[in-house]
Amino acid sequence: MFQESKSPGATIKSERELTAMRQAGRVVALVHERLQTAVVPGVTTGELDRIAREVLKEQGAEPSFLDYAPVPGITPYPGVICSSLNEEIVHGIPGDRVVRNGDLVKLDVGAVVDGFHGDAAMTVIAGEGTKKTRALVDATRRSLEIGIEAAQSGARIGDIGAAIEDFILSCPQGFEVVREYTGHGIGRRLHEPPQIPNYGPAGRGLVLKPGMTIAIEPMVNIGGWETAVLDDEWTVVTADGELSAHFEHTIAITESGPEILTKLDG
Ligand code: MF3
Numbered sequence: 555m556f557q558e559s560k561s562p563g564a565t566i567k568s569e570r571e572l573t574a575m576r577q578a579g580r581v582v583a584l585v586h587e588r589l590q591t592a593v594v595p596g597v598t599t600g601e602l603d604r605i606a607r608e609v610l611k612e613q614g615a616e617p618s619f620l621d622y623a624p625v626p627g628i629t630p631y632p633g634v635i636c637s638s639l640n641e642e643i644v645h646g647i648p649g650d651r652v653v654r655n656g657d658l659v660k661l662d663v664g665a666v667v668d669g670f671h672g673d674a675a676m677t678v679i680a681g682e683g684t685k686k687t688r689a690l691v692d693a694t695r696r697s698l699e700i701g702i703e704a705a706q707s708g709a710r711i712g713d714i715g716a717a718i719e720d721f722i723l724s725c726p727q728g729f730e731v732v733r734e735y736t737g738h739g740i741g742r743r744l745h746e747p748p749q750i751p752n753y754g755p756a757g758r759g760l761v762l763k764p765g766m767t768i769a770i771e772p773m774v775n776i777g778g779w780e781t782a783v784l785d786d787e788w789t790v791v792t793a794d795g796e797l798s799a800h801f802e803h804t805i806a807i808t809e810s811g812p813e814i815l816t817k818l819d820g
């Protein structure tokens with residue numbers, strides 16, 4: 555998400571609200587499943603967007619991202635999905651761009667069911683990857699798992715980012731974690747408080763409680779963590795032009811541990 559006003563609150567969802575969020579999450583996972591097989595060299599990002607649009611329609615869900623305008627004056631987001639290639643980190647706009655062999659394709663998908671949002675992202679390598687791109691993708695996927703594992707009832711927001719950052723900085727390749735964009739609370743709105751940074755000290759921030767729903771989304775760069783935004787007002791790229799990967803799940807905090815909502819059979 556974007557850097558918005560810092561508000562510490564987080565809404566607690568009822569069991570009924572969690573049911574809607576599970577449904578939204580399931581639809582997001584279904585879209586990802588269909589997109590995963592569609593990412594082949596030669597496909598355009600616009601075609602991937604159309605596939606997502608169709609699955610949402612077939613499932614009776616609304617897109618979360620289309621026409622989203624988080625800050626006044628910004629061009630409303632024009633896509634159903636975000637498709638970000640290679641050095642693009644997040645918020646890439648789908649269009650005529652052709653995916654090539656070896657490209658890192660980040661697909662971010664949001665769905666609304668019964669007024670509740672689900673939000674998840676994955677990075678797919680089109681065709682064959684290299685040792686370097688596979689290591690980046692594997693480390694970023696793993697950092698999300700580690701971040702989710704840290705999201706226990708009674709833990710603090712800072713524990714999530716600390717776990718993600720510790721793991722990424724321990725990788726021998728010298729990867730860095732993006733700092734200017736974060737995960738977020740999610741529910742009736744796509745972006746709710748609190749922000750969920752992917753870095754920083756453990757033991758700080760809001761205490762996680764059952765019924766909170768959050769999106770955890772580490773963005774990991776091969777080079778430095780600094781970012782820039784393109785003239786289209788949306789696409790976030792690495793400042794140094796190096797590759798980046800992104801994974802995201804929407805989860806619920808429960809007494810018995812984190813529950814991933816953006817999954818199938820949930
Ligand atoms: N997962 C992305 C985020 O939370 C989704 C952005 S949707 C967009 O930032 F519309 F803002 F692009």
Ligand code: CO
Pocket residue numbers: 555673737738769771802
């Ligand atoms: Co998100």
